[in-house]
Amino acid sequence: MEPGNLGAEDKETLSWDINDMKLPQNVKKTDWFQEWPDAYEKHIYSSEDRSAQRHLSSWAMRNTNNHNSRILKKSCLGVVVCSRDCSAAEGRKVYLRPAICDKARQKQQRKRCPNCDGPLKLIPCRGHGGFPVTNFWRHDGRFIFFQSKGEHDHPKPETKLEAEARRAVKKTPTASSSAYSKLKQSPQIKPLPGETPSWESLTWSLQEGVQLPDSYSAHLLGHAPQQKAPDDGASFSGSYGLGGIADPADPTSTVDPPQLHEKCRLSDSRVSSSEDLLQPSVSGVFGYSDLQTWNKNMALGRNALNDSGGPNYFLPLTSWPYDCPPSQNPSEPFFQQIPLEPPAAKMSCHSLWPNQEGDLYEEKVRVDFNNYCSPPTCYSPQEDPFLLPYTSQPHQYSLPSKSNKWDFDEEMRYLGLDHCNNEMLLNLCPLR
DNA sequence: TAATGCGGGAAGC
DNA sequence: GCTTCCCGCATTA
Numbered sequence: 001m002e003p004g005n006l007g008a009e010d011k012e013t014l015s016w017d018i019n020d021m022k023l024p025q026n027v028k029k030t031d032w033f034q035e036w037p038d039a040y041e042k043h044i045y046s047s048e049d050r051s052a053q054r055h056l057s058s059w060a061m062r063n064t065n066n067h068n069s070r071i072l073k074k075s076c077l078g079v080v081v082c083s084r085d086c087s088a089a090e091g092r093k094v095y096l097r098p099a100i101c102d103k104a105r106q107k108q109q110r111k112r113c114p115n116c117d118g119p120l121k122l123i124p125c126r127g128h129g130g131f132p133v134t135n136f137w138r139h140d141g142r143f144i145f146f147q148s149k150g151e152h153d154h155p156k157p158e159t160k161l162e163a164e165a166r167r168a169v170k171k172t173p174t175a176s177s178s179a180y181s182k183l184k185q186s187p188q189i190k191p192l193p194g195e196t197p198s199w200e201s202l203t204w205s206l207q208e209g210v211q212l213p214d215s216y217s218a219h220l221l222g223h224a225p226q227q228k229a230p231d232d233g234a235s236f237s238g239s240y241g242l243g244g245i246a247d248p249a250d251p252t253s254t255v256d257p258p259q260l261h262e263k264c265r266l267s268d269s270r271v272s273s274s275e276d277l278l279q280p281s282v283s284g285v286f287g288y289s290d291l292q293t294w295n296k297n298m299a300l301g302r303n304a305l306n307d308s309g310g311p312n313y314f315l316p317l318t319s320w321p322y323d324c325p326p327s328q329n330p331s332e333p334f335f336q337q338i339p340l341e342p343p344a345a346k347m348s349c350h351s352l353w354p355n356q357e358g359d360l361y362e363e364k365v366r367v368d369f370n371n372y373c374s375p376p377t378c379y380s381p382q383e384d385p386f387l388l389p390y391t392s393q394p395h396q397y398s399l400p401s402k403s404n405k406w407d408f409d410e411e412m413r414y415l416g417l418d419h420c421n422n423e424m425l426l427n428l429c430p431l432r
Numbered sequence: 433t434a435a436t437g438c439g440g441g442a443a444g445c
Numbered sequence: 446g447c448t449t450c451c452c453g454c455a456t457t458a
Contacts (some may be wrong), residue, residue, distance in 0.1 A: 072438095
């Protein structure tokens with residue numbers, strides 16, 4: 001938005017404060033969900049944005065009581081690092097996600113560094129005048145207002161899903177190994193030459209909690225960490241997991257799509273009943289445990305990898321470029337569509353995924369497919385300080401799941417079929 | 433088991 | 446009075 005060409009309404013949508021008695025309701029464009037909000041940002045999300053509904057952040061944010069039930073306040077916990085400042089292979093540092101639960105965090109800090117077995121330490125966030133960065137959430141009308149105060153003065157921890165995946169892998173290492181051994185046998189899925197990710201590195205990254213570049217977390221989340229343009233409020237609903245775009249006004253900011261991995265819960269009584277601040281329209285049509293639907297989607301070339309009911313294995317994807325080069329051949333297996341080098345600059349995909357139907361499900365699957373079969377657009381590797389040194393190393397890709405009930409063989413059959421389906425690709429990937 | 437949200441209460445300014 | 450932090454509790458996944 002051009003600052004110098006603002007109408008009164010536009011100014012209103014920019015000048016609000018989370019503590020205002022009345023927040024703007026004539027918002028023309030809502031923001032896309034930001035996974036890594038930093039500095040003093042304000043965003044207006046659609047009340048139907050599931051990630052916003054759940055007040056998600058990839059920073060480890062804990063609830064802070066501000067004695068104001070209308071405004072949810074969360075403060076950053078920082079990042080857990082190795083007190084020896086050890087580096088793993090390729091210079092990777094250990095940046096664990098602090099557990100949100102106090103007891104779990106204490107327990108976590110008693111553990112040893114997964115890399116060097118040294119003691120772990122928590123780097124507290126002091127980015128807001130010596131206090132933790134705080135995020136404020138307020139549901140008002142059709143919108144969810146977000147405001148952050150402070151600038152994180154510590155590295156990004158692993159994302160929530162990365163941490164969950166790490167825990168899950170630790171709990172069920174055999175299942176994942178088995179999955180990977182099957183993956184390796186799958187003829188349809190081949191890493192790019194020279195980009196063969198090792199299972200060891202994958203499991204190390206996931207199990208041992210090393211900070212993954214955003215690309216990793218993106219695909220753990222089921223989408224690229226990126227920015228997406230604000231969508232209009234009417235069509236914003238259900239645009240889960242859209243490929244994001246860069247915020248042209250802020251090259252460092254991230255505007256993330258609603259989390260693909262978000263379970264499409266049929267209801268969230270806690271959210272919907274929250275002080276009448278939210279007008280819930282959470283009519284999830286893609287059930288968390290609806291594996292049958294998932295199967296159908298996969299058979300149609302859709303991907304529900306972001307649904308937690310998805311398969312519990314990790315795909316050894318190659319470097320994820322977050323770009324859609326013109327030379328991409330949709331007929332190629334999607335793994336091989338991925339160029340080795342990330343784009344030099346963010347791309348805008350503002351209008352790539354308009355939710356014309358207002359159909360949560362359709363939008364979701366389209367986007368999922370995009371993320372799965374075609375490199376997501378609009379990702380800036382510069383966004384992630386950890387990505388830069390690692391661009392030459394393979395990125396791994398995992399399909400998050402909380403259960404082991406997924407039939408891996410079936411899944412791979414679907415994958416093999418889907419990724420060779422040109423028509424489907426052309427139909428479902430409007431980037432072409 | 434952990435994440436999340438709510439709320440009481442203490443402490444510092 | 447405001448803010449931050451700690452704690453316990455309930456709910457959810």
